[in-house]
Amino acid sequence: MFDLIIRRARLVDEQLVDIAIQDGKIAAVGQVSGQAKDERLLDGTVYLSAGWIDSHVHCYPKSPIYHDEADNIGVATGVTTVVDAGSTGAADVDDLWQLTRKAQTQVYALLNIARTGIVTQNELADLKQIDKSAVRAALQRLPGFIIGIKARISSSVVGENGIRPLQLAKEIQQENGGLPLMVHIGNNPPNLDEIAEQLSAGDIITHCYNGKPNRILTPEGELRQAVKKALQRGVRLDVGHGSASFSFEVARRAIAQGILPDTISSDIYCRNRIDGPVKSLAHVMSKFFSIGMTLSQIIDCVTWKAAEGLRLTHKGRLEPGFDADLTLFTLSNEARPLLDSEGETLEGQTHFTPLAAVVAGQWTVTDEGKAKNVFDL
């Protein structure tokens, strides 16, 4: 007897399947016979994918600048897992852990290499903020919650320190087992070429389609040589849309040249969620239909590719043994304006509507899901 069977779910390849869940894990996918304590029969139009993972969010409720509640950006919008990208450092990450334990959404953290995280906007302007032994102690206190480190390497953050904080981040990474490193890029200095040269396989560049001078493209619209080499070494690209870091023009040109993101993430927090231009991970994902990506490419970027980049080895795939994290959604076709972070608007035709998030077998139906009444609850 399974705990739950969802029947007639539509996968992104348009196959209709049943999914059985047992003890918080996926037990079977395909034509499932047998019984369950709970069964949900879908009407064949609702899509189901592995649970969406947002690789870059801000959900430390006490952050003075970038705060939000995990469930507002998580299960309420179909996202089953969020990764707080450096809101906290060694001094306050325990508080982030504590405050997110009651959330339905699964929360992980990338630890800011600066002790106090993003309490100010220039957390790496004082190198004394980078305390290697405090980072190591935090990693030992919260293994399984802190899954990597974050360094914001742009002029307003590093002040006069140039590339030095990134060199220290690489040392911290190597001294702690080579865990994932996410590097934020923004205004220069330091120059993106210099940043890219420091990065190695598995390192993640976030804000990869930003429209600032430190963009990945040259003024002629070609991929910078240093970024090209970094990608050849296995450096990963993360979208990290945010209030100021996503340009349709850059993304469209890059994607047309085959420079696709590894992960699509939102960089969401309460302000850009409520006022835009981010709104939700689903809204950010919808933008990629308009600039040259397919449904399965987009879903890959928030499921197995996100899990791979962050080494969440038990997530991201609809296969027996993986965590029973699922997102149910529909696609709607209608003309709606979409806005990037640079003030450019384009008309979107296809949009994601998340209906429910299932986390370790537990359901949260979104407001749209309730309105559509597609689950025989």
Ligand SMILES: [Zn+2]
């Ligand atoms: Zn961010």
